[in-house]
Amino acid sequence: MSAALEYAHYQFEGNDELCLKVGSHHPKTILLIPPLFDEMNRMRRMLLDVMRLLDAKGIGSALPDLPGTNESLFPQERASLMIWRQALFACTSELSVAPYVASFRGGCLIDDFVEDVKLWRFSPVKGQMLMKTMMRTRIASDKEAGLSTNMAQLTAEAGQGQVNLAGNNIGSALFSQLEEAFPSPVRAVRTTQLESSTRAADTKLPGSALWLRAEPDDDLLLSAAIADDLALWISE
Amino acid sequence: MSENLDLTPEAAVRAVMQDILGLDADQVSAFTADTELFGALPELDSMAVAGLLTELEDRLDIMIEDDEVDGEMFETFGNLVAFAEMKAAE
Numbered sequence: 001m002s003a004a005l006e007y008a009h010y011q012f013e014g015n016d017e018l019c020l021k022v023g024s025h026h027p028k029t030i031l032l033i034p035p036l037f038d039e040m041n042r043m044r045r046m047l048l049d050v051m052r053l054l055d056a057k058g059i060g061s062a063l064p065d066l067p068g069t070n071e072s073l074f075p076q077e078r079a080s081l082m083i084w085r086q087a088l089f090a091c092t093s094e095l096s097v098a099p100y101v102a103s104f105r106g107g108c109l110i111d112d113f114v115e116d117v118k119l120w121r122f123s124p125v126k127g128q129m130l131m132k133t134m135m136r137t138r139i140a141s142d143k144e145a146g147l148s149t150n151m152a153q154l155t156a157e158a159g160q161g162q163v164n165l166a167g168n169n170i171g172s173a174l175f176s177q178l179e180e181a182f183p184s185p186v187r188a189v190r191t192t193q194l195e196s197s198t199r200a201a202d203t204k205l206p207g208s209a210l211w212l213r214a215e216p217d218d219d220l221l222l223s224a225a226i227a228d229d230l231a232l233w234i235s236e
Numbered sequence: 237m238s239e240n241l242d243l244t245p246e247a248a249v250r251a252v253m254q255d256i257l258g259l260d261a262d263q264v265s266a267f268t269a270d271t272e273l274f275g276a277l278p279e280l281d282s283m284a285v286a287g288l289l290t291e292l293e294d295r296l297d298i299m300i301e302d303d304e305v306d307g308e309m310f311e312t313f314g315n316l317v318a319f320a321e322m323k324a325a326e
Contacts, residue, residue: 038283129290136286139302144282150302166283196251198243198295209255212287214279217258 003055005048010064010091018071019064019091022051028234029060030120031097033088036106036130037168039211040069043104045218046210046226053227059234064091066110077162077171081127081181085113100234105211106130108183119189120233122226123197123209127181134165141166190233192226203229245320248295249313255291256284269314274307285310298323 006021023029032047034040051061066084067074074083088110091097100118103111108124135151142149157163158175170178193201194209207222243251254264257279274280280288289300300323309319 129294132293133286133290136289136302137283140282140286166286196255208258209291212252212255212284212291213258214256214281214284 003052008062008095010087010094012067012087012090013074015067015072015074017065017067017074017087017091019062019095020048020051021060021062021095023055023058023060024062026055026058026060028100029062029097030054030100030102030230030234031088031092032061032063033101033103033107033111034063034066034069035104035211036066036069036109037134038166039105039130042213042216043210045216046223047104049218049220049223050226050230053224054230057227057231059231062091062095062097064088077169080171080173081110081177082173084110088113102230109178109181112184112186118233119186120230121183121189121191122205123193123211124183124191126183127178131165131175131178134168134170137166138164190229192229194222205229243295245296245324246317248292249317249320252288252291252295253313256280256288267313269312269317271313272311273313273316274310280310292320292323296320296324298326 003022006024008019008021009016010019032051034047035043047063051063054061064087065072066079067087068076068079092114099116101111102120102122104122105125106127108121109127111119111121135154138154139149154163154165158170158172162169162171163175190202192203192205193199195204195206196209197204205222205225207219207225210217210219210222250264250267253267254261257277289305292298293300309315
């Protein structure tokens with residue numbers, strides 16, 4: 001797997017945002033919307049493997065940084081679901097990516113940034129679940145430092161501007177949006193889950209829940225299954 | 237999406253532990269009630285525990301309050317399963 005990575009950029013609110021591309025010479029390109037927060041770090045390597053495998057199948061892919069994540073210089077506390085949707089729109093317009101969108105975990109919360117695209121989802125998650133895990137991590141690390149914090153306090157702190165959860169500065173807008181956010185019910189979507197999941201899905205894929213793993217890791221079984229399913233979906 | 241199929245609390249705990257530790261099904265099926273968890277497994281740090289609780293809530297359709305969580309619950313696999321069974325029965 002030696003496909004060349006292209007470090008493309010798109011403009012958003014005056015910042016240069018990174019967008020990794022592989023195989024941009026192919027006739028079709030899939031936009032990959034990464035998981036949010038720490039889940040993105042744990043799954044990034046797997047996603048890059050998916051991109052290389054897609055390239056070998058003659059399919060291009062693009063993986064943008066969402067403002068305030070990864071390499072982005074956008075102020076983290078200003079990020080919101082709306083900002084991320086706008087950024088995805090800017091990215092797809094500038095780099096002529098779409099109309100194929102594949103979103104992963106929390107990325108499924110913002111894949112409704114444009115109409116008339118074919119959507120593919122992997123293990124979609126509610127915003128509240130992501131928030132709860134991050135709040136629990138903060139509570140646990142406070143406890144180790146001898147501080148007693150609870151979710152109500154963190155919610156109040158977020159309401160006053162921003163709150164730091166598991167290393168992320170979450171602004172009040174994003175905090176309240178995530179509490180309510182769920183993947184938008186759209187008609188044309190192919191939903192995939194892990195074989196170990198009990199949730200309803202159009203198809204189940206082998207592999208492990210990398211987002212639960214303590215350290216980032218790859219999973220070639222999963223990345224190959226995802227690339228195969230994406231290739232099947234895009235050919236329909 | 238809440239179309240969760242029936243899953244026993246023990247099966248859910250086993251499946252989540254498998255995902256967190258990156259084990260295969262055979263390895264995690266060897267876990268017994270006495271298998272030590274927190275402290276014995278370096279992967280099981282506070283962030284992993286946070287993910288484990290949220291994932292159990294989701295898979296078993298339960299709610300876990302902060303004040304119900306203590307260190308003892310993570311000492312052994314048996315303790316964690318007992319907690320999940322207690323919550324699922326509520």
